Amino acid sequence: MKPTHDNRWVKTITLSPPSLGDNTADADRLETALKKALGTRTVHMDPGLLKQLPARLREWDYRATTVLFKDAGGAGILVHLAAPDTTKALCGLAVDLGTTRVVLRIIDLCTGKHRGESVFDNPQIAIGPDVLARIHHVEKPGGLDQLNRLITDGINSRLRDLCNRCGISPENIHMVSVAGNTAMTHLMMGLNPRWMIREPYIPAVNRPDVFKTTELGIDVHPGARALIFPNVGSYFGGDLIAGILYCDMDQREETAILVDVGTNAEVVLGNRNWMMACAGAAGPALEGGVTRMGTTAGPGVIDRITIDANSLAIDIHTIENRPPRGICGSGVIDLAAALFQSNMIDIRGKLIADRCGDRFRIKDGLGHLTIVPADQSATGEDLGVTQADLDSLIRSKAAMYTILETITDSVGIRQQELETFFVAGTFGAYIDPRSAITIGMIPDLPIASYHSLGNSSLGGASRVLADPGCFDRINRIRDGITYLELNVNQDFMNRFSAAKFLPHTDRSRFPSVTVPANGNRPGRP
């Protein structure tokens, strides 16, 4: 027995042929070799594979290329059997199952390399834009089935196109891994999520077993298996577990923090010895908070803003340098930081009319600041922010900071001690940490501490297909997380109030942020 591709799910196995002195059956002979190669106590084999086995082993002189996977209990599964040194594509599919967007990625199981990706809107958006709307839809007759079909049909249809582009067939896909929030993964498994939004907020399952893809309705090789990343609870999903796996927090000596701002703000703090997590879905203070800033990033959306401190001229950058049509989250954060540094908003985030000059006006009793005048925008209308937008941003950044403060405090760590600060998702990809520090959204750490992970959910889902060593870490990560319930109590509200200033009531926390001389002067409404 000589396995190759030692660190892959694909292994080429050479068996000693049976003899009168060694008359172990074909399946048991292969299983013994696979157990050794995979380090498991058992290896399951579907009846379909078992039926082929004796003729195949003899045809191939007792050599075979095997595709292995595991179930949630750690038992091995032989998912595919191919001729030794096959040239057929042996692939896996990683899925980032977002509420808004779904990303598919094909992984070559032999090399671990990416062969292609497809990004598309979650088709369940047709039912409701957010998790809550979709969970409510489940109450309608056939609602659960409808939501389930929308996502599986969507994946199957996009996957066919993606496979075409990659020059493979869905039949070449032998394993699937899916990372998503708890509600999305429940809908994909056809599980009713209704109890997730009702006290005491219980999902149907925390650690789904590894499914046959046929049981999930995913059209790949019929022998393929699908791993659904486990969740810690209704508000802390498998996308975060995948993120932890992706940034190796569970293997690091130093304490790191991972912040994912997607539909919710989720935070994990920890190292190889412990992990503490919380999610920002904690009551009215955060409602509509961190996440509802600006337009979704896309061509023509303003993602970077600077203001010249002397001339107060506003300089913008748009994605793909297209004419501006909106401002995304990172742009709003840049803007707030720049407005604050140019003394155009005060420490409460209120627009200072005198400093804003022509750009400022009051409409319907609400302050407006124009960033791009109508004649320069792609929409033909003024692009800007209102005082309400800025108030919302202040609440968001205060919520974010309060969550970070609460979680570090809970384990007795000072924010300044954090050496590594991972920011996940599109938020992390676009945000300028300098601006986020300036408005006091994130702690005042050296910029080099901040690392943008990109799509860490997809990254984690991909890693487990490329590296069997990651498989066992998934449930260990899940089981090792202590979930901190964010109680919106007086303590929390006090912290939140103190964080509603720029950068913070306690300026000593942000030594790198220079506060304008008259930054304390209240602006006009």
Add this chain to the structure above:
Amino acid sequence: MKPTHDNRWVKTITLSPPSLGDNTADADRLETALKKALGTRTVHMDPGLLKQLPARLREWDYRATTVLFKDAGGAGILVHLAAPDTTKALCGLAVDLGTTRVVLRIIDLCTGKHRGESVFDNPQIAIGPDVLARIHHVEKPGGLDQLNRLITDGINSRLRDLCNRCGISPENIHMVSVAGNTAMTHLMMGLNPRWMIREPYIPAVNRPDVFKTTELGIDVHPGARALIFPNVGSYFGGDLIAGILYCDMDQREETAILVDVGTNAEVVLGNRNWMMACAGAAGPALEGGVTRMGTTAGPGVIDRITIDANSLAIDIHTIENRPPRGICGSGVIDLAAALFQSNMIDIRGKLIADRCGDRFRIKDGLGHLTIVPADQSATGEDLGVTQADLDSLIRSKAAMYTILETITDSVGIRQQELETFFVAGTFGAYIDPRSAITIGMIPDLPIASYHSLGNSSLGGASRVLADPGCFDRINRIRDGITYLELNVNQDFMNRFSAAKFLPHTDRSRFPSVTVPANGNRPGRP
């Protein structure tokens, strides 16, 4: 968590309901309780059950009656979920998959009691009477599929009738266990057995995993699982493993022996510390040997024969006291013993014409002995034995004895040391040990040492459904068996020749057998 039916697969579980302080998901909550109840590291749950779970648990106030099983790796499987204290029948199906006959037995999983049985001819007999003919049929196009369908269709059809008689539906059956020889189980699993009869005699699988019954085509509850008893090799099947389980050889302090004479003669010797096995499919000496004696037992078949030592009157007993229509194996053994003790055959088993008197005649150069004259038989023809039948019996009994001698010798045990001698199957049920000893077929042990097990294959298959404690023993039994290859070498042939006398060349081995004074006198051909 308070499981009931502690020693059954059916357990009623009471869970603590979820709360804000204990927000484990429904599936994981149940799994934790089931792992404790079953003593396993994981419990699998089919997606269908998982989908029902949250609503059911709430409907039942977090109590449920569960039906559990295990896979070959020892992981638990939740096969069914019912309301707590359900009155619905929860049953299992034990199958003795014989080459000639198949027996189905319904077991109540809550009580372990038998609810009913069905016995029928293996429908594959239409293809060929024995294992070899059926394996050859597999070479024909569609042959394997045809044999597979014959047995699964046969079981399904008989099972429907049996369920009707028992007042249940096949849907009430949640687990199946099948014990049969290696070829029959392969055909039932749809596995090609062609390599079993070709050197080096390799089955497709030794230890089949636990299958979904849907994968085997067995029409019971769609969530049900089927255990196929493992084999030690092509010639030592799961029926014997079931037999060992049934007689608890693997748990006994004292060394016991188990002899099963069915299609083959198989022997296991051992105790809780070791087991040695062999099968009498070992070359020409045994060919057509032990097994081809007389008619299959049934109404009107002579199963007991005595001969009055003085008058030489033959007294017969027929099954169900019906008019005689044939002689079964046990009848032939009784007859040979009686003929020998009445000095009507000599120590070589040759008919002594003088002593046989009117009953003896020569036809086509072959000696015939009439037992029942034509006018008293159900067939209207003489019933009797020929010298060829007796010669065949002598070879059979010599083969049996030689196998027993070989296996006890191999571990250095004297036959007289055996305290417990189990005889399985119909052979064991009908045979008179006294007669078998008299002809030197089995060792000269006290009659009380002999125990007829009846259908131990069915018995073992039933036990595993009634007692989860038996499950883990099955593979331990299999793995603990040392298989003794019967080499028909000079040593074996010497033993065989010595055993071809009545009771044996070495009379000291059979002190309880009185040899007639002139028993050494050669008879006429």
